Amino acid sequence: MRITEKQLKQIIREESQKALNEGGLEDTYTKKVSAYREALGQVGAAIAALQSAGVESEEIGDDPDIRSATLDLMEVQFTLRKFMNKIAALGRQ
Numbered sequence: 335m336r337i338t339e340k341q342l343k344q345i346i347r348e349e350s351q352k353a354l355n356e357g358g359l360e361d362t363y364t365k366k367v368s369a370y371r372e373a374l375g376q377v378g379a380a381i382a383a384l385q386s387a388g389v390e391s392e393e394i395g396d397d398p399d400i401r402s403a404t405l406d407l408m409e410v411q412f413t414l415r416k417f418m419n420k421i422a423a424l425g426r427q
Contacts, residue, residue, distance in 0.1 A: 339406060346410065349373065350417070363421055370418035377411045 337345075349369065384404045 342406070342410065346373075346414075363424060366421045367418055370414050370421065374411060374414050374418070377407055377414065381407045381411065 352369075381404055384400055384407070387400065
């Protein structure tokens with residue numbers, strides 16, 4: 335099953351909103367950061383799987399769809415880190 339970029343962005347939006355709505359005020363920032371860390375771990379695992387698939391087979395490694403998916407996931411990873419850092423900074427205020 336393939337996930338389109340639009341679907342991935344929607345999933346991220348929904349999970350972000352869910353993280354925002356959970357818990358009391360004191361625990362909110364901690365829970366949000368934890369949720370982003372978990373998401374980062376999953377995205378990192380997906381990137382590693384795509385990269386290892388590219389290493390195992392030359393044909394797959396040259397597949398533009400796999401390269402594109404890897405780059406898209408790296409962009410998601412960067413965005414998640416940025417959000418996580420902003421939330422962590424707000425929690426320290």
